[in-house]
Amino acid sequence: MEGPAPAEHAAVRIARAAEGRGLAVARRAGRGNEQRGLTVLALAAAGAAFVSLFLPWLGFGGRAEVGWNIPLGTEFGLLALAVVLVELLSLARAWASRGSELVAFCLAAATGVIGLSVVANLRWGGLLVGGFAAFDYGAWLGLALAVLLVLLAALRLARLWRSAR
Numbered sequence: 001m002e003g004p005a006p007a008e009h010a011a012v013r014i015a016r017a018a019e020g021r022g023l024a025v026a027r028r029a030g031r032g033n034e035q036r037g038l039t040v041l042a043l044a045a046a047g048a049a050f051v052s053l054f055l056p057w058l059g060f061g062g063r064a065e066v067g068w069n070i071p072l073g074t075e076f077g078l079l080a081l082a083v084v085l086v087e088l089l090s091l092a093r094a095w096a097s098r099g100s101e102l103v104a105f106c107l108a109a110a111t112g113v114i115g116l117s118v119v120a121n122l123r124w125g126g127l128l129v130g131g132f133a134a135f136d137y138g139a140w141l142g143l144a145l146a147v148l149l150v151l152l153a154a155l156r157l158a159r160l161w162r163s164a165r
Contacts, residue, residue: 001120002072019158022056022154023158023159025037026155027043029041034159035101035159038159040091041148043087043088043091045145045148046058046084046096046108046146047079047148048145049111050077050081050084051140052067052141053067053068053073053142053144055137055138057137057138058122059134064136067138067139067142071118071121071122075114076111076114076142076146079107079110083104083111086104101160104156105153105160108149108153109150112147112148113146113150115143115149116143116150117145119135119146122139123135151160
């Protein structure tokens with residue numbers, strides 16, 4: 001005879017609730033199709049991340065530095081461009097397979113992690129003297145988009161795990 005189910009840890013409950021809400025947003029963005037919604041959201045976030053690199057990221061000494069000119073900024077931009085291209089192929093149904101979903105997950109995760117690394121390197125990498133105060137609006141936008149890309153990659157991974165069962 002089985003006893004009562006063990007109590008679910010609070011972190012697991014929070015993670016499941018966040019996953020449910022995130023996938024609900026994806027369904028809304030995809031007009032009922034979760035996969036399409038994740039694709040649209042990743043396309044928008046990566047496109048915005050690419051554009052954010054043309055904005056000023058650092059402002060010091062009366063001079064503004066765009067994201068392309070800072071360490072790891074180029075890598076962030078190129079990975080964001082790769083996400084845009086893969087997601088466009090997915091939306092056009094030119095490359096729709098399990099492999100394309102895995103590549104999209106990997107690229108979105110890598111772009112988000114590199115985006116977070118750009119900001120961490122700016123703040124704690126020894127390049128910046130003024131700390132966060134020297135960050136311009138492009139850096140804050142890039143940070144928000146990097147976090148969003150990591151979250152979208154996590155949602156895509158959760159969806160892939162669910163479909164693999």
